[in-house]
Amino acid sequence: MTYIIDLKTVSPSELAQFWQREVQRWREQLFWDVSDRFDTLRRVLERRGLQGVALRIGTQIEGYAYYIISGRLGVLAGLDLAPGWAGTEAAKTLLQAALHALWQHGPTRIESPFLSFDGTWLPPAFEAQGFLTYWREFLRLQIDEQLDDWLEPPKPSLPMALEPWHNAHLPEAAEIMHAAYEGEVDTEMSALYRTVGGCRLILEQILHQRNSGVPIDRASAFVRHRGEGIGFIVITEIAPQQGHLAQVAVRPAYQRQGLGHLLLKYSLSQLAALEFNTLSLLVSRCNARALRLYQVMGFQAILAFPVFAWEPDI
Ligand SMILES: CC(C)(COP(=O)(O)OP(=O)(O)OC[C@H]1O[C@@H](n2cnc3c(N)ncnc32)[C@H](O)[C@@H]1OP(=O)(O)O)[C@@H](O)C(=O)NCCC(=O)NCCS
Structure with a gap:
């Protein structure tokens, strides 16, 4: 069964593998040490301060997305999936759920600036929700x-x-x-x-x-x-x-x-x-x-x- 759950019900140990993989990709591909960034994320999640949703299939967390609200601006700050889930219906459901949760706050604008390593599936999924796509180069x-x-x-x-x-x-x-x-x-x-x-x-x-x-x-x-x-x-x-x-x-x-x-x-x-x-x-x-x-x-x-x-x- 596929469930979308509140990120506040997820423990840092359930996301540890996602963070390790991200830290490794940033280091190997971009020569960038982002371990501090994920340490901060872990601390915020620990005190139930991270707003977002997670994708649970059976007993496993296979993806998560989190956002920040600043006045009337909503920022989808990250979305990550376990290997094999990019572009699947479940991944699209996760994105839709994250955006739906963001819209509940009544923002006049939403930005999604996070860097993705396998994000080729994202443009059609975002555009289906009324977003414009811009490409960035590293x-x-x-x-x-x-x-x-x-x-x-x-x-x-x-x-x-x-x-x-x-x-x-x-x-x-x-x-x-x-x-x-x-x-x-x-x-x-x-x-x-x-x-x-x-x-x-x-x-x-x-x-x-x-x-x-x-x-x-x-x-x-x-x-x-x-x-x-x-x-x-x-x-x-x-x-x-x-x-x-x-x-x-x-x-x-x-x-x-x-x-x-x-x-x-x-x-x-x-x-x-x-x-x-x-x-x-x-x-x-x-x-x-x-x-x-x-x-x-x-x-x-x-x-x-x-x-x-x-x-x-x-
Ligand atoms: C990007 C930016 C910093 C470049 O600054 P700049 O001082 O215009 O850069 P340069 O003058 O060194 O080079 C830009 C162009 O001027 C040309 N140029 C350099 N010296 C020149 C000269 N003496 N006479 C005429 N043209 C000249 C360069 O060949 C280049 O030409 P091209 O655009 O046709 O290739 C500037 O455009 C800017 O502030 N943009 C907005 C902010 C931004 O985009 N920042 C980068 C984010 S990643």
Whole structure:
């Protein structure tokens, strides 16, 4: 028999195998240590604080999904299935039940940004519920293979001051980010990109809550032109010697003058000096400008995965 049950009735030991498998996949495929993330999930589940549903077949848990409600925004933060269940009717039932539970909270918008390794079945299942699909790419550059190429710090063409990253840059960086993303597909995928406050929250999650690894101030930078902040880059460490580009943005008036390239080269020269092996990043497939910049610099595609958004009128 197939049952959909409340996640609050599931014990952490019943999900331990899911988490071990996820941690292993992230480590092997993405060189990213997410064990902390699942430790946190275990603690929240332990105190019955995780909202979501699980798929029980017979006596076994074969999948689960959890969500977060923030005001009128619902976020489907994760959905995982035991091997062999992806794309099955039972998997679709689990997704529908999770969305149904989310809708009970009366959200005006739902986002589903989680990374999936075998999510090709997800787009039709989400679209059947009225969601739009967006594709994201995980790219990676091998630094250690061309260490010498990256060691040379770049020379700016504009008269600009490149400052090592400091937390005091955060408010200005949020303004730059908001201006840079205006009209980009990222504002459709995530409502946070639409306001300066939302951009600030994204940066705080990276810098203070460390949701994308540990920030490396030395490899991150903020750029000024005649005193005005015009661009920044934030790099994190996601596993020993593995770097991640958590955010980069350039004010629209200063784009297409080589600043994005310069910021990336600066970070790579710092990471090379720190003997890092790789730099990875996540980018939307529709973000043609950013994607081309990364391809030119030699980043390779590692994984593509879909994310979703729903609003009553989309
Ligand atoms: C992605 C982003 C940071 C790139 O910044 P940028 O300063 O415009 O980047 P660059 O100038 O180095 O390179 C971008 C383009 O300018 C071109 N360029 C570089 N120097 C140039 C120059 N002197 N004259 C004309 N064009 C130039 C590059 O060849 C590239 O051209 P292409 O788009 O036709 O391939 C910027 O577009 C941005 O802030 N976007 C919004 C935020 C975002 O998407 N961040 C990335 C998320 S993963």
